[in-house]
Amino acid sequence: MGRTSDAKEKILTAAHSLIEQRGYTALGVAEICKAAGVPKGSFYYFFDSKETLALAVIDQQWESQRGDWTRVLRDDAEPLERLRRLLEETQADLRAGQQSCGTVSGCMFGNLTLELSNQTEPIRERLQEIFDAQVKMVDEVITEARERGEVSVRDTTEAARSIVAQLEGQVLFAKLYNNTQRLEALWENCLSLLSARRTYTAA
Amino acid sequence: MGRTSDAKEKILTAAHSLIEQRGYTALGVAEICKAAGVPKGSFYYFFDSKETLALAVIDQQWESQRGDWTRVLRDDAEPLERLRRLLEETQADLRAGQQSCGTVSGCMFGNLTLELSNQTEPIRERLQEIFDAQVKMVDEVITEARERGEVSVRDTTEAARSIVAQLEGQVLFAKLYNNTQRLEALWENCLSLLSARRTYTAA
Numbered sequence: 439m440g441r442t443s444d445a446k447e448k449i450l451t452a453a454h455s456l457i458e459q460r461g462y463t464a465l466g467v468a469e470i471c472k473a474a475g476v477p478k479g480s481f482y483y484f485f486d487s488k489e490t491l492a493l494a495v496i497d498q499q500w501e502s503q504r505g506d507w508t509r510v511l512r513d514d515a516e517p518l519e520r521l522r523r524l525l526e527e528t529q530a531d532l533r534a535g536q537q538s539c540g541t542v543s544g545c546m547f548g549n550l551t552l553e554l555s556n557q558t559e560p561i562r563e564r565l566q567e568i569f570d571a572q573v574k575m576v577d578e579v580i581t582e583a584r585e586r587g588e589v590s591v592r593d594t595t596e597a598a599r600s601i602v603a604q605l606e607g608q609v610l611f612a613k614l615y616n617n618t619q620r621l622e623a624l625w626e627n628c629l630s631l632l633s634a635r636r637t638y639t640a641a
Numbered sequence: 642m643g644r645t646s647d648a649k650e651k652i653l654t655a656a657h658s659l660i661e662q663r664g665y666t667a668l669g670v671a672e673i674c675k676a677a678g679v680p681k682g683s684f685y686y687f688f689d690s691k692e693t694l695a696l697a698v699i700d701q702q703w704e705s706q707r708g709d710w711t712r713v714l715r716d717d718a719e720p721l722e723r724l725r726r727l728l729e730e731t732q733a734d735l736r737a738g739q740q741s742c743g744t745v746s747g748c749m750f751g752n753l754t755l756e757l758s759n760q761t762e763p764i765r766e767r768l769q770e771i772f773d774a775q776v777k778m779v780d781e782v783i784t785e786a787r788e789r790g791e792v793s794v795r796d797t798t799e800a801a802r803s804i805v806a807q808l809e810g811q812v813l814f815a816k817l818y819n820n821t822q823r824l825e826a827l828w829e830n831c832l833s834l835l836s837a838r839r840t841y842t843a844a
Contacts, residue, residue: 459759460666461757542759551817552754552756553752553755553756555817556816562817566817566818569814600807600811603807603813603814603823604803604807604810605810606810606814607805607808607810610754610755610810611772613758613759614758614765620802623799623802630836631834
């Protein structure tokens with residue numbers, strides 16, 4: 439049993455890394471098994487198909503990222519401060535990834551959205567759920583900030599969507615230009631998108 | 642000669658459509674030739690490799706899109722009005738594509754950025770040039786609007802980058818949710834990102 443779970447974990451880790459580097463389409467099961475150091479039989483013991491594996495990789499990535507987002511967005515700092523920290527941590531994570539592998543790999547969910555969303559409905563649905571959850575978490579923080587009179591944006595959900603879209607767009611450019619500084623405009627842009635009070639902007 | 646150029650055009654058209662539907666990695670030369678209805682020999686007469694073909698498809702798409710952007714962004718309407726029309730036309734184009742093929746295919750340049758930019762340097766460079774050119778065109782309009790006192794944003798280039806990033810991010814969501822209404826927030830977001838005068842916002 440111990441060795442079996444170990445093989446599953448190895449497959450997930452190898453697939454995660456390969457998907458980050460080269461996307462989903464380019465990968466074959468044989469290559470994933472080779473990188474994981476497990477026989478091909480192990481793969482089909484755990485996963486029906488490459489798509490099932492991709493869903494498992496997505497779930498594992500979101501479980502980890504949701505943990506980070508929850509820690510930052512639901513702690514007891516002031517709401518806008520929490521949002522600022524989320525953007526800073528995202529930039530720091532991309533920078534750490536760039537330092538370890540030489541290039542900015544971007545956001546796995548954004549990458550798979552543009553690579554795959556029109557090709558596999560189960561992956562599209564999973565990615566929709568993840569982005570819906572991200573928007574909801576950001577919306578909660580904006581709603582809190584609005585109750586405190588710190589932002590005056592009318593539609594908090596639309597604002598949360600725009601912030602997540604701005605984040606994905608800037609991460610896309612960070613990847614294209616292999617430059618995480620692209621994310622430095624995010625915080626000021628958030629304040630603009632939220633119609634934040636000037637006193638807060640200056641803080 | 643006539644038939645030869647025709648074959649090249651057929652290959653480009655087929656490749657454009659296949660790349661939009663399924664990305665670059667999933668395609669093989671044989672499939673492109675089959676869709677184009679040309680023999681494989683024709684392919685290698687015109688293109689060294691799939692990468693050369695992809696660059697030609699990107700160039701052709703940008704030539705067409707640059708024409709549209711130039712027509713809208715450099716006509717003689719007021720600068721912010723031109724920017725608004727660009728966003729409206731982008732949404733209309735995505736909607737037309739969705740009506741003809743059932744799904745929002747998104748922005749070819751954004752799609753290829755997330756699929757490929759870390760894998761082929763020639764494609765990365767070409768996509769960088771295209772986004773640089775887009776940012777420059779938007780920057781010119783913002784600069785004009787600032788000279789007229791209609792926006793008060795300090796760094797016009799940074800603002801142009803943020804607008805193009807916001808556009809790419811919202812197009813990503815339009816594709817994921819197969820819903821072009823995602824782009825409706827763009828104009829209000831632009832006004833926020835530009836610190837546009839309220840009187841203009843109300844117009």
